[in-house]
Amino acid sequence: MTLFERSAKELQADIKAGNLTIADLTKEAYERVAKLDGDVQAFLASNEEKATAQAAEMDKVPFEERGPLFGLPIGVKDNIVTEGLETTCASKILEGFMPIYDATVVKKLREAGMITIGKLNMDEFAMGSSNENSYYKTTKNPWNLNHVPGGSSGASAAAVAAGEVPFSLGSDTGGSIRQPAAYCGVVGMKPTYGRVSRFGLVAFASSLDQIGPITRNVEDNALLLEAIAGLDANDSTSANVEVPNYAAALTGDVKGLRIAVPKEFLGEGVGEAARQSVLDALEVLKGLGATVEEVSLPHSKYALAAYYILSSSEASSNLSRFDGIRYGFRAENVNNLMDLYKETRAQGFGDEVKRRIMLGTYSLSAGTYDAYYKKAQQARTLIKADYDKVFEDFDVIIGPTSPTPAFKIGENVDDPMTMYANDILTIPMNLAGVPAISIPCGMENGLPLGLQIIGKYFDEATIYRVAHAFEQATEFHKQVPQIWEGK
């Protein structure tokens, strides 16, 4: 077993009682990584030297000056910049890139006293749902090393599931926090668009991207979101909306809560086990006093097409900054500047990234703009309106996070359409901008299944309340992969 079986609250109590030090926790993280990461392959850069020194200093800080996350270890997805710690977005084009400032969320982690253990693998530039698109390594699912951890924040979920770190940060553009959280049996929250500053998050699709927390339980997740959320002068799309005390929302009370279940989320393509786990979860919540009604989100089927046009268009613009001039990989033996751009990008980007850059460039081109880009933005309006309408009468929407548990490594990778279909339950929420969480709700063939709870704009508090009530009424969050005990 590991110390990281314990919640933040329990760890703080142990530290206060003198049973544990912050230095012990940092050491535990690196020992777990040394023991397990040869199998899991979650970490890219390690921050061991600085983290160890930082932990020793922090043990000297008086208890009354410490917050609930003080001294606790965290892993950070590799598309979030960390000053002086290599940040690659799992791409060759950023090999060796040393950020010269911290992302706002990293600054906030430091203010909360958290210790960054290292950087976590991902699909290159967050494009993918399996972590197989990383230039550096393929992260494995701790529940079964032959399966993917999901993506793109696959390693952020896998590192928490393996007990290498109790906390991590991921990013979610079309499901990239929730789907890996479901696949790895952990808790992953995509906050409302604008809730968390994107300053220092390497942009994929700026109107959809959002950073969020991944943890082993709901309370820890709530504490971490509270620490990273809020208005930021460096991100003009961060919202000027007060950040509530999320942990205070965890009352366990869901009496009278109105739950909507979209028929589109339990229809064709959703596996029987995933379907049943959601129906069972609804029974649990009904037993706690919630009411459940079926609704329709009729434009859900158009979300995937709209998403691929919009996210690729935004990506084609955002990724134009990678040209080999100011940072990262630079092609050699070129004749002129134009060749330098073209060769650097051809050699530096993987195929999935190139595909999306070209799709985006095509969608934005004269002659196709109206048919693709504008049409997709109009579809987005209709998808958003579906959610606005349901939320007039309901407090949360519930469905599965993914139609199946984690697939095998190599199983889907040759067919882009199959990989894309994997995202269908998670994409509409990014287009609408609403917050959504995935929590463990069942198992199929030894692999976890996730329950998705979607809330109103800026109402993460209600999502946490429902997730916590379900968690306290069930045992799913207590399950750990066998890898915890060593091989």
Add this chain to the structure above:
Amino acid sequence: MAKLTKEEVKHVANLARLAITEEEAEKFAEQLGKITDFAEQLNELDTTNVEPTTHVLPLVNVMREDVATKGLDREVMMLNVKEQEDGQVKVPAIM
């Protein structure tokens, strides 16, 4: 909308500043064709008088006081530059 041709893919790759081989252009034409075929389903939607959504939040023109603040030091900004001379970024010949 017709399928993407190999020539169109090469044109798009040039716009996106990506060097591309004949074989790659063929492969990407097929793959991108599948995706644009899939995107055609958006044509089923009646979007007459539907405003496009660029952004979900009702944010317009976030302003700040026009006060100059110090940026990053040049030395720091040059840390990741592969080729440089006298504090300036070096690139190959433009022509």
